[in-house]
Amino acid sequence: MGRYRPPRKRGSKYITPEGEAALREEVHQLWKVERPQVTSAVHEAAKNGDRSENGDYIYGKRRLREIDSRVRFLNKRLDELEVVDRPPADTSKVRFGAWVTLEDEQGEEKRWRIVGPDEFNLREYKLSMDSPMARALLGKAIDDEVVVASPSGEQVYYVTGIDYST
Template sequence: MGRYKPPRRRGSKYITPEGEKALRDELYQLWKLERPQVTHTVHEAAKNGDRSENGDYIYGKRRLREIDSRVRFLNKRLDELEVVERSPDDTSKIRFGAWVTLETEDGQEHRWRIVGPDEFELKTGKLSMDSPMARSMLGKGLDDEVVVQSPSGEQVYYVVGIEYQ
């Protein structure tokens, strides 16, 4: 049996200015700072002779491959991304970049920002626009009901706040 993995569906091409800056910062960190250090380490390790038992050489080469792969991905991705810098004309509806406050039926509030798939981070309340939760929110207005299908069953939320910053 082979190791073939079907290609992943590409995420949406939208990103916030903060998300683009984070990707560009990561690219700079990898290409200008980390890669030269790892290259130097591998170069020095190669001088030591037997490379088959040289941990610095083996792990350095592996790290270089990881860095190069990520740099290629970031360069391609940054070329195709579209930065959304302004709020939509109709700020009464949930669109990309909105901070949305949802309330459950038992009164618990959750606050999410709808962002691109390259910048989502659930710990900080950033939700990918490609996620089922965000897709069910898009286009809704204040006091609308949001129904999300989850593995544990259907969840119902109510939109209690929409903000654009």
């Protein structure tokens, strides 16, 4: 019997074209490349006899379940996602897909992109539109002050640039 996990709150349904392409590539990689390799390894391991003590067989079957679960999730998610492939009518405000340049109180600038929850990556400066920082930014214009509550206290930023180029 598995451990109970309460249902997660669904993320926003928006995604950029690049994010959709990355998810489709992940499905392809898992289903067409990795799964056949693991299936072959499990098949070979099954030939070795006693499966109860065969690590290759046990871990291969576990990996197959992980792959199947991830592919099932991605296919359902891709069906419900809405690709946003053009900038909004009013490009003077921060909306989904925008690159936002922020300046903090010390004068340091950072540039973030507002993306969907399926494609956020802090190393690439991509914020999920469901994050507290992105929610504080949405609807702001250049020179607006943005106050974000963080574990270390409130942080104040100023919007210095909005760009919708990719």
